[in-house]
Amino acid sequence: MNTQAKPTVRGRETLAAIESAARRVISRKGYLAMTVADIANEAGRSTASFYNYYDSKEALLSHWAEQFRVEARERALEAFTHGRTNRERIELWTRAHWMTYRERLAEMVGVFQLAMVNDTFAAFWQELCDELVDAVSETVRRAQKEGYCPGVNPRMTGSAIVAMLNQFCYDQLANGVDPETVDDDAAVSTMASIWYRSIYWKD
Structure with missing residues (x-):
């Protein structure tokens, strides 16, 4: 600012x-x-x-995007409190991302669009995604120590899950859709189920 x-x-x-x-x-x-x-x-x-x-309008967007990152991170902390099951953690983590995206919709649409044509925002978008990819990748590694998802590449799995989260949020809330008509619980449940089943499975 x-x-x-x-x-x-x-x-x-x-x-x-x-x-x-x-x-x-x-x-x-x-x-x-x-x-x-x-x-x-x-x-x-x-x-x-x-x-x-x-x-500039880019400075406004940059300020907003940083607020998104802080809020999403703070909301996600609830998922890592002691005593949560794996499914509960993913549900809470997914909800944190979804609700922050919903409440910061203009910011996320702006960053997503500008990242396509502006190198600075492309780097920022990548940084924003990488932070979440790192966190998801770590959960994959921990799950593998418990015998889940053997042979899966943690980094690529994390990247795929984050891409799913961001694209689903965009499609459901911003891609010509009235966000007021979207069922939050159904959206979160759908994403969390895909995320959970991508990691917590065994041969």
Whole structure:
């Protein structure tokens, strides 16, 4: 964020209006077609107001994406509390990813779209995915020590699961779908079942 932004009550209201407007514009037009002028018009503010807080729409998206990473990580911690079964951990982990994606939908759509045409965001998207791939890969290795999924490549399995999570979230929530019509429990159950069965099986 632009360090020149002032933490006044009015300033916070303006910032909230700008961010809310940007989310609405992204939902209608997509990130790539969105302009700063679109955001300002939607918010009922001047473009100068936007630049008081962000240097560009890319800076806004970068700030949002980092918030997504922090929130998803914090939510997932519940899955690793002592006493959980393997299935419970995966269910909670999946729900953490799904709900954060849902609540940060504009951010994730923006990062996903911009990563296709911008090297900086392509690297950020890869970094975002790699962090989760590393975590899933480690669960595969631990499962293999218990006799599950023998011979499976942990890294490739982790990559496949993360790709499934991200693409499913995008298809169900952003790909021309009204997210309000989507059943959260059914979506989480579907992804968690695929994830669980990909790891916890034995010959």
